Amino acid sequence: MFTATTKPHRFPDAPRPDAQSKSYQPDRASTILEDFVTEYVLPELSYDYAALEPHISARIMELHHSKHHAAYVAGANNALAQLAEARDKGDFANINRLSKDLAFHTGGHVNHSVFWNNLSPDGGDKPEGELAAAIDDAFGSFDAFRAQFSAAALGLQGSGWGFLAYEPIGGNLVIEQLYDQQGNVALGTTPLLMLDMWEHAFYLDYVNVKADYVKAFWNIVNWADVAKRFDAARTNATGLITLS
Numbered sequence: 001m002f003t004a005t006t007k008p009h010r011f012p013d014a015p016r017p018d019a020q021s022k023s024y025q026p027d028r029a030s031t032i033l034e035d036f037v038t039e040y041v042l043p044e045l046s047y048d049y050a051a052l053e054p055h056i057s058a059r060i061m062e063l064h065h066s067k068h069h070a071a072y073v074a075g076a077n078n079a080l081a082q083l084a085e086a087r088d089k090g091d092f093a094n095i096n097r098l099s100k101d102l103a104f105h106t107g108g109h110v111n112h113s114v115f116w117n118n119l120s121p122d123g124g125d126k127p128e129g130e131l132a133a134a135i136d137d138a139f140g141s142f143d144a145f146r147a148q149f150s151a152a153a154l155g156l157q158g159s160g161w162g163f164l165a166y167e168p169i170g171g172n173l174v175i176e177q178l179y180d181q182q183g184n185v186a187l188g189t190t191p192l193l194m195l196d197m198w199e200h201a202f203y204l205d206y207v208n209v210k211a212d213y214v215k216a217f218w219n220i221v222n223w224a225d226v227a228k229r230f231d232a233a234r235t236n237a238t239g240l241i242t243l244s
Helices: 026-036 058-089 092-118 129-139 142-154 210-217 223-236
Strands: 160-167 172-179 190-196
Touching: 058 092, 092 190, 092 223, 129 142, 129 172, 129 223, 142 160, 142 172, 142 190, 142 210, 160 223, 190 223
Parallel strands: none
Antiparallel strands: 160 172, 160 190
16 A cells, blocks of 8 residues: 555556555455545646646656556545444554545645646746735745745655645745645645655656756746635635634
8 A cells, every 4th residue: 555655656657555465355446445535636737748848848747647646546536445444343443544645645635736727738937916916925926936935845855745735824835845745735735836756746847956947937837827716815724723
């Protein structure tokens, strides 16, 4: 099974977890998943795999979406099914392990789903309106924001994400580093713009020159999508977490 320390991109065909384990019964787990929870589904992209070239190749996009993202979806669904089965059996010894596995794979699914929508063949340039004003307020200027965001992405040790988020307690925009798929992020922050810094996102195109990948990213940012997420976060996230 993919655990929180296992890299699913090593297994592009997304094998079912614990397939060789005597305790794992795929038919039973699938039945429990159907009975108690809604399955996660791999989203369709709004553009063709080749649409982001030359910044991201069709080859990477196809592998990244149809294999890597699909592996996270499968892993999340399998973890849900096995958690339901473990609770049904009173098998609490595995609950913590499966919960970590679910967090890892669900994180991968959510992160990639936001990432795809953050990209557009018609992207680039700069944000406008209230998002642009908020970025200026938080970081001083768009250029300063871009420099800090790029540094956060390039400064990651190992696999992870750089992202812009809305923090609802202070109503601020913040830049964070997300470790793996779910670590090192403040509770309550809402991702607005995400950049995948796992090697599978860029290695076939840029090898180990991550700076070129990050530079290319700015040419395909879908600022309309980021602005929509910013508006939704301000409207819906504020007040959900209180300190009193």
